[in-house]
Amino acid sequence: MTEWMPLYKELEQYGNSDYYPYHMPGHKRRQLGDVPERILKTDITEIDGFDNLHQAEGILREAQDSANMLYGAEETFYLVNGSTAGILSAISAALPESGHLLITRGCHKSVYHAAYLRKLKLSYLYLKNVKGFGFSEAVTAEQVQEALRRESDIEAVLIVSPTYEGRIADVKKIAEIVHEKGIPLIVDEAHGAHLGFAEGFAPGACMAGADIVIHSVHKTLPAMTQTALLHVNGTRVDRDRLKRFLRIYQTSSPSYVLMASISDAMEFLKRDGKRYFADFRDRYLRMLDRLGVCKVLQVVAAEDISGGRQDIGKLVIGAGNRRDISGQWLYDQLRERYHLQCEMAAGRYCLAMFTVADSSEAYERMEQALLCIDEELSAESGAENVGSGDHLMSGIPDKITLPEVRYPFSAAWDLPWKRERLGDAVGCAVGEFVNLYPPGVPILVPGEVLTQEIYEQILEYLTQKLNLQGLIQEEGEYYIRILRQ
Numbered sequence: 001m002t003e004w005m006p007l008y009k010e011l012e013q014y015g016n017s018d019y020y021p022y023h024m025p026g027h028k029r030r031q032l033g034d035v036p037e038r039i040l041k042t043d044i045t046e047i048d049g050f051d052n053l054h055q056a057e058g059i060l061r062e063a064q065d066s067a068n069m070l071y072g073a074e075e076t077f078y079l080v081n082g083s084t085a086g087i088l089s090a091i092s093a094a095l096p097e098s099g100h101l102l103i104t105r106g107c108h109k110s111v112y113h114a115a116y117l118r119k120l121k122l123s124y125l126y127l128k129n130v131k132g133f134g135f136s137e138a139v140t141a142e143q144v145q146e147a148l149r150r151e152s153d154i155e156a157v158l159i160v161s162p163t164y165e166g167r168i169a170d171v172k173k174i175a176e177i178v179h180e181k182g183i184p185l186i187v188d189e190a191h192g193a194h195l196g197f198a199e200g201f202a203p204g205a206c207m208a209g210a211d212i213v214i215h216s217v218h219k220t221l222p223a224m225t226q227t228a229l230l231h232v233n234g235t236r237v238d239r240d241r242l243k244r245f246l247r248i249y250q251t252s253s254p255s256y257v258l259m260a261s262i263s264d265a266m267e268f269l270k271r272d273g274k275r276y277f278a279d280f281r282d283r284y285l286r287m288l289d290r291l292g293v294c295k296v297l298q299v300v301a302a303e304d305i306s307g308g309r310q311d312i313g314k315l316v317i318g319a320g321n322r323r324d325i326s327g328q329w330l331y332d333q334l335r336e337r338y339h340l341q342c343e344m345a346a347g348r349y350c351l352a353m354f355t356v357a358d359s360s361e362a363y364e365r366m367e368q369a370l371l372c373i374d375e376e377l378s379a380e381s382g383a384e385n386v387g388s389g390d391h392l393m394s395g396i397p398d399k400i401t402l403p404e405v406r407y408p409f410s411a412a413w414d415l416p417w418k419r420e421r422l423g424d425a426v427g428c429a430v431g432e433f434v435n436l437y438p439p440g441v442p443i444l445v446p447g448e449v450l451t452q453e454i455y456e457q458i459l460e461y462l463t464q465k466l467n468l469q470g471l472i473q474e475e476g477e478y479y480i481r482i483l484r485q
């Protein structure tokens, strides 16, 4: 029996061996352009001894089994096309074609793409805003219960936890409610591959009873872009169908470099996870504590972390009560003056991400920059203070306008459309998504009607110069795709 070796080491050893590659990839481990030979040497395909992702029985099966043990899942699959491939596969496997799926309205576009491909009927959970910031809370168990009571033919539920901004749902309670109906719960835990690895972090959704959980390893763990995992538990989702859809949505030439990166992250968790995560939590909480002196800027409260509502690592920096500064302004200040590149900016906040891989420098630089900006802002005279500031928030308005669905989304995206001036399109069904970025919450989904109220909401977002996608701007005029029928 050969000695067990991490996947990356296996690749390295093979790359340095005297086996000549009469096989793909075509670079044959030689540097003919700028990508260094060191990288090319580990980039192989499914050759002898290296197993097959779509029918894993050897080293890839072992690597996947090692991941499921870490997360407490019955079975785990490596994904090389991000959580996107996992979400497409999970939804496709969990429901029949034309099935009925309950989702949070602001979920990732891959959920909508799965619904389109599988002709699903969608019902939505609308989320409340986090007070003072303008991004969505996580979904509550009560919201899920109410929706399932209202619509008895729902066949699966998909929720997002943690959200992009780090809000965490009570997955255990939601799983119980969903399972009472005998249907599966899919948790898009793309932002939570790090959960459950030390005290202070919420438990992961696998442990909380979800049927399928999807992780972007690349988002919050030390791993390369595109790496992800799909975990499955129980029998509510047919595993053969799931594997079939993974084969359909994933490449037949999965990158071993990416798979080695997943395996590397899993080995890191096993070997050093507890220690690194405890350290990460302590440093992060100390930084939050020191930022508590800010007079103008707001960060999500430490009580939200101890109360299990907010994840560690997603530093949401809010503009507080100041009308004259925006999330984009904060983002630009941090980038231009301090060379701190944040993850994103929204109307009233920007988001900086911290992970186990951050050194003390990351905390010090952010803390100093924010304290300095805050001091400057609080010293300014005549700055406009507008009370809670909640009415200025971007994202989902607290007063939610339920859209009127004229055509089911999955059919509407394929219907003939034409361009119409935005103002003249009121009363028409739209042919394209209108999304507010980030984080990409759909204001209108194809097939929904642009009402006067939604039109006014869109005008408000445009006045605030928020990033609305799905509109066409030409010579100072906004246009939108409307359905011809």
Ligand SMILES: Cc1ncc(COP(=O)(O)O)c(C=O)c1O
Pocket: 081, 082, 083, 084, 085, 107, 108, 110, 160, 163, 164, 188, 190, 191, 216, 226, 227, 228
């Ligand atoms: C909530 C959520 N789910 C899924 C995804 C897709 O993840 P990936 O980029 O790994 O495909 C994203 C990406 O940003 C996301 O924010």
